[in-house]
Amino acid sequence: MASPPTLPISQSSTGGGLSQTPIATPAFRAFLSRLSSSVRQGFAHRRPWYELVERNSIARPDNLSEAVFRIRRNLSYFRVNYITVIASVLAISLISHPFSLLLLLCLLAAWLFLYMFRQSDQPLVIFGRTFSDRETLGILVLSTIIVVFLTSIGSLLISGVLVGFAVVCAHGAFRIPEDLFLDEQEQVNPGFLSFLGGAAAPTVAAAAAARV
Template sequence: MASPPTLPISQSATNGGQSQPPIATPAFRSFITRLTSSVRQGLAQRRPWLELVDRSSLARPDSLTDAASRIRKNFSYFRVNYVTLLALVLALSLLSHPLSLLVLLGLLASWFFLYLFRPSDQPIVLFGRTFTDRETLGVLVVSTIVVVFLTSVGSLLISALLVGLAIVCTHGAFRVPEDLFLDDQEPANAGFLSFLGGAASSAAAAAAPAVAVRV
C-alpha cells in the first residue's frame, strides 16, 4: 500500500499570527523608563507640602503689586509643588470625564505606536491598502486637530488648566513669602528645569531615530 503524500508545511503556517514583530516595544520601554526617571528626579526637588499649606503664613495682600510680588516669589519657591497641583487638577478633570480620557489616550497611543515608535520597515496596511508615512502623519495631524478643537477634549483641558492656574495664583497671592528661604531657590529651579529638560530630551531621544528615518 502506497503511503499518503506528505503535505508541505509553509513557514508562514508554523509562525501563525506572529508574522510581524511587536511594534517597537524596546524603544517605547526606553522612553517610559527615561520619562519616569526624569519625573522622579523632578519630584524629589519639591518643597514640603506642610510648608505649602501653613495657615499661619496666609494673609491678604495689601495691593495688586504686593500680590504679584508674592506670586512671583512663591512660584519660584514652590515651583514643583505648583506644577504637581496643575497635573492633579488636570488628572481629576480627565477622570471625571471618562470618554474624553479614553479619546485622549487613544490619540496619544496612535501617535506613539503608529508613527513615533513604529519601525519604518513595518508599513500600516488597512483594508488591503498600504499607507505611507506621510499619509499616516497627515491622518494623525488631522485627527489631533479634530479631537482638540472640535470635541469636548480641548475645552476640558483648557478649563482644567485655568482652574489649576487660578488655584496657584490665589495661593501665591495670599501666601506670605517672608519666611521662605529664597536664597536657595536656584538649586530647586535647576532641579525642576532639569526635570522638564530630562522629560523632553527623553521623548526626543526615543522618537528622534524613527522620525529621522521618515523625514
C-alpha cells in the first residue's frame, strides 16, 4: 500500500509579535559614514578654544549696537565652537533626564529602522497586522508629536537650546572681535551648517534608494 504524498510545510510566524523587518544595511552604513565625515569636516573649521576665553579680549560693550555688532562678528568667527557649546548644553540637559533621553533615542531608532532604512517591499508586521508605508509614516508622525509636544521632552529641548543660545550671546557680546580676522572665503560662507550641504543630498538619495 502506497504511502500518501508528503505535503510541503511552510513555516510562518504565528506569535503575533513584531516581524523581523530587513534593514537596508548598506544605506544605513553609508548614512553613518557621510554623517561622520560631515561632522569631521565641520570640526575642522573649529577655532582654538583659548581664543574664546582670552582675558585681554573680554570687555563690557558700551551700548546695545556695539553688543549686536560683537555678537554678529563672533558668531561668524566662532560658529563651530558656539554650535558645540549649544550641543553640549543640550546633551547635559538630556543626560540629566535619562528617561527623556531614552525615549528620544527610541523615537529616533523607530524613524531610522522602521521607515527610512526599511525596504519598501518588506511590509511592517506588528502583532499579526500589516502596515503600509503611509500607515507607518502616520504612526511615526503621531508618535513624534506625542513624545515631543505632549511630554516634558519638548520643553527640555527648548530650554536646553535657549540656555545654550543665551551663553553664546553673552560671550559674543563681551568678546572683543578686533583681533579676529575672517578670510574672504569664510565671510561668503552661508553658515555653520553649510558643510552639511554636500553630504545632505547623497544621504537623502541613499535613504530614498533604500525605500525602493
